[in-house]
Amino acid sequence: MSDIQSALRETAKKLLTEGTVTCVIGWGETRFPDKTTPIFVKTPEDAEKLVWNAHCVCGLAKYMLDNRCPEGKLAICVRGCDSRAVNRIVEDKQYKREDLYLIGLPCEGKDAPICATCTHRNPVVYDVLLGGPVPEIEVSQEDRFQAVTALEGLTPAEQYDYWQKQFSKCIHCYACRNACPACNCTECYADQYRVGWQGKQIDKAENQVYGLTRAFHVGDRCIECGECERVCPMGLPIMSQTRKILKDINDLWGNYECGLTDSRPHILGEFDLSDRDDFM
Amino acid sequence: MQLKRENLIPALRLLAAQGEILVPTAVDEKVSKFAPWDGSSAPDLALVNTTLPPKDTLFPHQEGMYRYKTAGEPSLEEIVEAPARILFGVRPCDARSIDCMDKVFLGDKYEDAFYARRRANVTVIAHTCAQTGPTCFCDSMGLSPAEAPSADLLLSDTETGWLVTAQTEKGEAVAALWKDLTAEGGEAAPAPACTLKTNMSDALAGTLVSRFEDPIWDEVCHACLGCGTCTYLCPTCYCFDINHEDHGGEGTQFRCWDSCMFSDYTRMAGGHNPRPSKKERLRNRYLHKLAYFKERYGQILCVGCGRCVGHCPSHLDITAFIDKAAERFGEGK
Ligand code: SF4
Ligand code: SF4
Ligand code: SF4
Ligand code: SF4
Ligand code: SF4
Numbered sequence: 001m002s003d004i005q006s007a008l009r010e011t012a013k014k015l016l017t018e019g020t021v022t023c024v025i026g027w028g029e030t031r032f033p034d035k036t037t038p039i040f041v042k043t044p045e046d047a048e049k050l051v052w053n054a055h056c057v058c059g060l061a062k063y064m065l066d067n068r069c070p071e072g073k074l075a076i077c078v079r080g081c082d083s084r085a086v087n088r089i090v091e092d093k094q095y096k097r098e099d100l101y102l103i104g105l106p107c108e109g110k111d112a113p114i115c116a117t118c119t120h121r122n123p124v125v126y127d128v129l130l131g132g133p134v135p136e137i138e139v140s141q142e143d144r145f146q147a148v149t150a151l152e153g154l155t156p157a158e159q160y161d162y163w164q165k166q167f168s169k170c171i172h173c174y175a176c177r178n179a180c181p182a183c184n185c186t187e188c189y190a191d192q193y194r195v196g197w198q199g200k201q202i203d204k205a206e207n208q209v210y211g212l213t214r215a216f217h218v219g220d221r222c223i224e225c226g227e228c229e230r231v232c233p234m235g236l237p238i239m240s241q242t243r244k245i246l247k248d249i250n251d252l253w254g255n256y257e258c259g260l261t262d263s264r265p266h267i268l269g270e271f272d273l274s275d276r277d278d279f280m
Numbered sequence: 281m282q283l284k285r286e287n288l289i290p291a292l293r294l295l296a297a298q299g300e301i302l303v304p305t306a307v308d309e310k311v312s313k314f315a316p317w318d319g320s321s322a323p324d325l326a327l328v329n330t331t332l333p334p335k336d337t338l339f340p341h342q343e344g345m346y347r348y349k350t351a352g353e354p355s356l357e358e359i360v361e362a363p364a365r366i367l368f369g370v371r372p373c374d375a376r377s378i379d380c381m382d383k384v385f386l387g388d389k390y391e392d393a394f395y396a397r398r399r400a401n402v403t404v405i406a407h408t409c410a411q412t413g414p415t416c417f418c419d420s421m422g423l424s425p426a427e428a429p430s431a432d433l434l435l436s437d438t439e440t441g442w443l444v445t446a447q448t449e450k451g452e453a454v455a456a457l458w459k460d461l462t463a464e465g466g467e468a469a470p471a472p473a474c475t476l477k478t479n480m481s482d483a484l485a486g487t488l489v490s491r492f493e494d495p496i497w498d499e500v501c502h503a504c505l506g507c508g509t510c511t512y513l514c515p516t517c518y519c520f521d522i523n524h525e526d527h528g529g530e531g532t533q534f535r536c537w538d539s540c541m542f543s544d545y546t547r548m549a550g551g552h553n554p555r556p557s558k559k560e561r562l563r564n565r566y567l568h569k570l571a572y573f574k575e576r577y578g579q580i581l582c583v584g585c586g587r588c589v590g591h592c593p594s595h596l597d598i599t600a601f602i603d604k605a606a607e608r609f610g611e612g613k
Contacts, residue, residue, distance in 0.1 A: 234311050
């Protein structure tokens with residue numbers, strides 16, 4: 001058993017025994033050796049069920065939103081991406097930082113494709129850090145935006161065909177939305193279909209409406225955790241859309257990454273009277 | 281009778297004259313489904329469980345029901361679509377799922393005209409599983425990887441091809457069509473066993489309903505994200521919603537899949553939701569799969585295909601739930 005895993009169990013046990021928190025969200029075993037599942041530990045004895053290994057891939061921060069008005073503190077295990085997701089949700093004013101206790105876990109990369117371009121493997125916010133920081137990997141802007149650049153190289157007609165083919169696979173399961181920490185509205189526009197914003201039809205138009213709306217609703221707030229692509233059962237490369245928006249912001253205003261603090265205004269949500277409007 | 285491997289393409293060509301053949305097809309490196317046969321290449325019969333089940337053929341994800349006009353002379357026209365199709369290479373679990381859907385849509389009291397028309401024109405050719413996948417557990421759910429009793433025709437692997445067993449009139453017609461391509465001989469390979477096992481039993485199915493208020497539902501629900509993955513990939517989920525697309529004075533009434541895991545599934549007109557959280561929603565899915573359907577139709581609605589187990593974003597596992605429930609309620613086999 002790894003030292004970090006033992007330390008994690010000890011920490012969770014202590015937090016629950018002393019009543020500092022009411023629940024610890026972490027990862028636990030499944031019956032498959034290559035999969036773990038989010039678990040919600042509420043008693044000191046159950047702290048033994050927590051695991052820390054290469055298969056801890058599921059994002060945990062989103063579960064805070066199951067109860068937006070908590071009584072008592074909630075502890076969450078945070079890797080780099082989870083910590084940025086927490087910042088995302090706190091910055092979006094969906095949860096109070098003081099209602100959280102963050103167990104920081106420096107992460108050496110998990111069994112998920114996104115980890116190859118992760119720029120913050122160490123938690124950016126935490127209350128306790130288990131184990132020393134891990135070295136960050138060098139991720140150039142070229143690597144970060146490689147999938148986007150490849151698509152930008154296509155002609156508009158080719159790009160349309162590409163996305164057309166991808167969107168034709170979408171089954172409106174909304175796993176990408178439900179896993180995304182930037183998707184934190186109490187009620188999604190897509191669920192208000194009687195209003196007519198999002199049709200339930202599985203066709204060219206409605207599939208694209210969902211894809212594009214999702215991308216624009218989260219684009220400038222995306223923390224690049226990769227959950228949307230990991231969970232999509234149809235394998236849609238939807239992170240290329242949010243990363244396209246991030247890349248454009250990067251090109252226009254310099255390096256832009258989300259979720260590094262909990263108080264940075266998001267760029268497309270800002271309005272200022274002195275904004276340039278020479279395009280009007 | 282045996283169909284030799286080298287006769288597969290000629291056999292499919294003969295079949296193609298009878299209708300559109302849908303075969304297991306890899307759409308890309310991540311997704312596979314039943315798609316029209318290309319007319320020349322051998323279908324990938326080693327694909328253990330396509331990502332999407334074949335249910336779309338009988339119960340389309342979206343299906344037009346009526347065209348209407350309200351402007352001028354009002355009119356209503358039923359949309360009739362029932363192409364002749366042959367589902368080829370259906371796994372035993374998926375073959376059973378069609379049987380489950382038949383129970384619902386072709387019931388004694390109610391017959392769904394849209395489903396019935398499509399169903400009448402679909403022939404199901406099943407194929408036994410030479411190997412099973414890591415999430416397959418059909419043999420714990422009363423099925424066998426080597427049998428598909430409700431399919432029209434069954435192809436069982438032999439060393440050099442497939443044994444052809446007609447099981448219905450439609451199946452006999454196919455066997456007759458293949459008369460010159462098949463010959464005596466061949467021995468079916470023994471059925472493999474599923475690696476994933478679970479302790480499902482009739483007794484447990486009966487007990488679960490009475491445990492509606494047990495803390496078990498709260499214990500198992502928290503990791504669920506409330507997405508539509510498990511129900512949309514499930515071969516037996518048959519819920520739908522009806523809606524219309526209106527273009528000012530004329531339009532189409534259509535139905536499309538719906539999922540009990542979505543929050544709006546039970547939301548009522550006044551805004552009240554009797555299944556307000558993931559606990560009630562997951563409980564409904566598990567109870568429908570494992571108990572309610574059996575009460576009404578005499579069989580379990582989970583066929584053990586393992587799709588929900590393999591694709592759940594949070595790695596929830598219905599077999600883990602079954603075993604936990606069997607242990608707690610003492611109703612194991
Ligand atoms: S859009 Fe995708 S990568 Fe970005 S925050 Fe949401 S889930 Fe993570
Ligand atoms: S997860 Fe994939 S299939 Fe599901 S709604 Fe999102 S893009 Fe569509
Ligand atoms: S696929 Fe998993 S997360 Fe999604 S609704 Fe089903 S059980 Fe919940
Ligand atoms: S509940 Fe899961 S394993 Fe059972 S039939 Fe549906 S998808 Fe397959
Ligand atoms: S109620 Fe849920 S589990 Fe049952 S068929 Fe409908 S979607 Fe599937």
